Amino acid sequence: xxxxxxxxxxxxxxxxxxxxxxxxxxxxxxxxxxxxxxxxxxxxxxxxxxxxxxxxxxxxxxxxxxxxxxxxxxxxxxxxxxxxxxxxxxxxxxxxxxxxxxxxxxxxxxxxxxxxxxxxxxxxxxxxxxxxxxxxxxxxxxxxxxxxxxxxxxxxxxxxxxxxxxxxxxxxxxxxxxxxxxxxxxxxxxxxxxxxxxxxxxxxxxxxxxxxxxxxxxxxxxxxxxxxxxxxxxxxxxxxxxxxxxxxxxxxxxxxxxxxxxxxxxxxxxxxxxxxxxxxxxxxxxxxxxxxxxxxxxx
Numbered sequence: 001x002x003x004x005x006x007x008x009x010x011x012x013x014x015x016x017x018x019x020x021x022x023x024x025x026x027x028x029x030x031x032x033x034x035x036x037x038x039x040x041x042x043x044x045x046x047x048x049x050x051x052x053x054x055x056x057x058x059x060x061x062x063x064x065x066x067x068x069x070x071x072x073x074x075x076x077x078x079x080x081x082x083x084x085x086x087x088x089x090x091x092x093x094x095x096x097x098x099x100x101x102x103x104x105x106x107x108x109x110x111x112x113x114x115x116x117x118x119x120x121x122x123x124x125x126x127x128x129x130x131x132x133x134x135x136x137x138x139x140x141x142x143x144x145x146x147x148x149x150x151x152x153x154x155x156x157x158x159x160x161x162x163x164x165x166x167x168x169x170x171x172x173x174x175x176x177x178x179x180x181x182x183x184x185x186x187x188x189x190x191x192x193x194x195x196x197x198x199x200x201x202x203x204x205x206x207x208x209x210x211x212x213x214x215x216x217x218x219x220x221x222x223x224x225x226x227x228x229x230x231x232x233x234x235x236x237x238x239x240x241x242x243x244x245x246x247x248x249x250x251x252x253x254x255x256x257x258x259x260x261x262x263x264x265x266x267x268x269x270x271x272x273x274x275x276x277x278x279x280x281x282x283x284x285x286x287x288x289x290x291x292x293x294x295x296x297x298x299x
Contacts, residue, residue, distance in 0.1 A: 039062065043061065046060050047060050048264060049064035050264075051068050072268055075265065075269070083238070086237060086241040090220060094216055098215040102215065105211065128164065131165060144159075150230075151235060156222070163214075213280070216277065223240035223243050226240040245265055
């Protein structure tokens with residue numbers, strides 16, 4: 001008599017001893033790596049809320065000692081309270097730059113993903129060439145000066161608007177979009193622009209979310225372009241303002257006080273700079289890994 005198998009209950013796969021040992025070791029390793037990555041940031045947060053005396057004495061670990069918000073008050077009220085204005089500038093520059101960078105990168109990457117594009121074999125290598133060879137800082141400065149873009153928003157947004165690496169990443173992703181879907185849309189009356197807007201872009205949410213994060217971080221942390229092109233302090237981004245606060249805090253007469261102020265301000269600057277990006281990341285994290293994998297590996 002044949003033995004019947006009960007299919008109502010899910011079958012349990014017996015795990016070997018080696019697999020269990022590997023799982024435990026893997027979890028332990030991941031916990032150690034997470035702790036190693038979180039500790040520096042937690043230390044900075046604790047240091048930014050600690051007193052100067054506790055920092056000099058080396059009493060701060062991952063918890064604040066003698067809790068104080070004087071450093072944040074100093075950063076936000078120093079130099080005629082211009083910090084909040086610089087923060088608003090950074091938000092404007094980052095949002096505007098990210099939108100323009102995404103639009104220009106998509107408009108460049110999508111045609112390059114089409115093999116029937118005339119001159120594609122020449123245009124592709126020419127774009128890649130710019131990733132290895134550039135004009136340099138002095139020619140770029142002369143160009144921006146000649147165009148009279150100094151002390152304008154364009155001086156901060158335009159230089160980093162297109163990244164060759166990001167364009168290649170987006171092109172690789174667009175190549176994975178099924179051509180049959182675009183052809184079906186064209187049969188229904190969509191033009192080339194219609195296929196791009198209504199077919200390709202909706203399927204490209206993972207890579208668009210990934211590029212949004214990359215460009216947002218790029219503009220948020222950028223201070224060097226402000227150093228070169230923005231002489232008006234009212235137009236500075238917060239990264240450049242905080243950089244100046246860190247550099248000028250060393251001019252305090254008392255060495256111990258200077259050490260304490262430097263430690264506080266550096267910690268506060270890093271926390272204020274990183275916090276908004278850390279808050280944005282969870283909202284696009286679910287697309288991040290998928291966008292990197294699909295954009296970087298052509299299958």
